[in-house]
Amino acid sequence: MTAGTFGPAASLAADRQPYTPAWVYLLRCADGSLYAGWTNDLARRLHAHRTGAGGAKYTKSHGKEAVQLAYAEACPDKPAALRREAALKKLPKADKEALAADWAARSRLTVRMATPEDAADVVALYNWYVTHGTQTFQYEPSTGEEYRQNIAEVLEKAPFLVACTADGRLAGYACAHPWHTRRAFAWDVETTVYCAPDVVGQGTGRKLYTALLELLQRQGYYNAFALITRPNPQSDAFHRALGFTRYGVEKNSGYKFGRWLDLGYWACPLNPPADPPAPVRQQLGAEEIAEVLGRVNGV
Numbered sequence: 001m002t003a004g005t006f007g008p009a010a011s012l013a014a015d016r017q018p019y020t021p022a023w024v025y026l027l028r029c030a031d032g033s034l035y036a037g038w039t040n041d042l043a044r045r046l047h048a049h050r051t052g053a054g055g056a057k058y059t060k061s062h063g064k065e066a067v068q069l070a071y072a073e074a075c076p077d078k079p080a081a082l083r084r085e086a087a088l089k090k091l092p093k094a095d096k097e098a099l100a101a102d103w104a105a106r107s108r109l110t111v112r113m114a115t116p117e118d119a120a121d122v123v124a125l126y127n128w129y130v131t132h133g134t135q136t137f138q139y140e141p142s143t144g145e146e147y148r149q150n151i152a153e154v155l156e157k158a159p160f161l162v163a164c165t166a167d168g169r170l171a172g173y174a175c176a177h178p179w180h181t182r183r184a185f186a187w188d189v190e191t192t193v194y195c196a197p198d199v200v201g202q203g204t205g206r207k208l209y210t211a212l213l214e215l216l217q218r219q220g221y222y223n224a225f226a227l228i229t230r231p232n233p234q235s236d237a238f239h240r241a242l243g244f245t246r247y248g249v250e251k252n253s254g255y256k257f258g259r260w261l262d263l264g265y266w267a268c269p270l271n272p273p274a275d276p277p278a279p280v281r282q283q284l285g286a287e288e289i290a291e292v293l294g295r296v297n298g299v
């Protein structure tokens with residue numbers, strides 16, 4: 001992988017900017033046609049196209065449920081995105097197809113088990129959220145060495161997955177830690193997922209969590225818990241879509257970037273509880289892992 005660096009430098013809460021101020025995109029509709037649009041929030045816009053709630057008339061009448069992202073390009077601001085959208089709309093179909101084919105080749109994802117050598121990229125991605133966002137309550141960036149140890153420790157008991165693009169970038173990671181240390185909690189894990197800020201909303205998180213939850217389920221874990229700082233509507237929607245339910249909210253649980261934030265508690269049952277429960281398998285066989293990852297990677 002190429003070493004990860006992400007976007008604008010950290011700044012104060014008051015002047016924090018979104019990672020990507022604007023996007024232009026192409027959507028592949030159910031009938032194969034390509035729709036061009038612009039947005040300042042790609043993930044929310046894609047969801048709107050698919051559900052029809054605020055999506056464009058064109059995608060509504062061309063099989064909205066099957067709409068797939070076919071191309072995404074970051075723009076410096078809204079005027080630039082509007083100009084680029086107008087240019088995309090005018091492109092002959094063959095040129096749009098060429099853009100989509102190139103984008104698909106570059107952004108094709110492979111999900112695999114992490115190794116400690118992935119630590120530098122993983123920590124660069126995570127630290128972007130530490131210094132720019134409230135998705136994590138952590139104030140100070142982590143070090144590569146901490147993440148080398150973290151990856152090695154996680155892999156002793158649970159998966160630590162990375163999703164990499166064909167051109168070698170880290171698109172995201174997901175992992176699971178013990179929920180508590182006492183023995184009665186041995187069947188519970190806390191899951192974590194972070195995608196690079198320029199790929200959110202493009203399916204990376206779904207691939208990672210689909211693989212993570214199936215591997216955890218096969219290991220014999222019973223519950224996956226997730227702690228989601230609030231507000232984080234994207235992560236709320238994501239966890240709900242992947243089978244989690246929110247069962248509690250801790251009010252004013254943390255203070256970061258000049259405001260108090262709540263903490264949402266989410267749970268996803270992985271296996272029906274047996275009595276007595278079989279011990280968790282700390283390691284799955286290589287073949288079993290390859291089977292799950294192969295399915296997610298479409299091979």
Ligand SMILES: CC(C)(COP(=O)(O)OP(=O)(O)OC[C@H]1O[C@@H](n2cnc3c(N)ncnc32)[C@H](O)[C@@H]1OP(=O)(O)O)[C@@H](O)C(=O)NCCC(=O)NCCS
Nearest residue numbers: 043044047135194195200201202203204205206237238241
């Ligand atoms: C939360 C996060 C991991 C989700 O990953 P993602 O790659 O952006 O999400 P995906 O594109 O795979 O979306 C999967 C599903 O989640 C839901 N979803 C994701 N973003 C959404 C949004 N903005 N609005 C509504 N639903 C959304 C949709 O149901 C989507 O299903 P679909 O693909 O059928 O439309 C990612 O956005 C991220 O890293 N965010 C910043 C860091 C963070 O908040 N991490 C979690 C800490 S608890």
